[in-house]
Each structure stands twice: as structure tokens, then as C-alpha cells.
Amino acid sequence: MVSKCVNPECDNTLHYLRDGKIFSLIVKKTLHHFWLCEECRHAYVVKVDDRGQVELVPLAEGAAIAQSGYFLNRRRMDKSLV
Numbered sequence: 001m002v003s004k005c006v007n008p009e010c011d012n013t014l015h016y017l018r019d020g021k022i023f024s025l026i027v028k029k030t031l032h033h034f035w036l037c038e039e040c041r042h043a044y045v046v047k048v049d050d051r052g053q054v055e056l057v058p059l060a061e062g063a064a065i066a067q068s069g070y071f072l073n074r075r076r077m078d079k080s081l082v
């Protein structure tokens, strides 16, 4: 059960499902649920990279990925920001 914000730098805990946002993602062929608290959900989205690793993506990048219709891995996104 999800109990803490998936952002490792955040200590907020889940009390009510109406707070924040739940992400249901398939990681290595298994469905997992991740929660971003109300504060973090305005800054990040949760993604799974092509190696099956869960990562936080800044919301602006996540929106760009969703609109582009294809997936960029974390390394490529970091290069594009340099």
C-alpha cells in the first residue's frame, strides 16, 4: 500500500486519496501504485524509463513527453537540458 510521497526528498504521508495524485504504472510486468503528495504533484510526474526504473520527471518535461507521443529516457532529457 502506498503510504509516503514517492519523491525521496519529501516526507509527506498519505492520509486521504483526494490529496495529491496516484500513478498506476507497470514496472517489470507488475502493476505498481505511486503517490505524489499535493505539493509534489504540481512539480513532477512519475514515469518508468526503458530499463524499468521509476523516476520523477519535472512536470513541464512530462507534459512535453505526453504531447510528443513517444518516450525519452532520463539520459536524453538530461542532455537536452544542457
Ligand SMILES: [Zn+2]
Pocket: 005, 006, 007, 010, 011, 012, 036, 037, 038, 039, 040, 041
Ligand atoms: Zn511530496
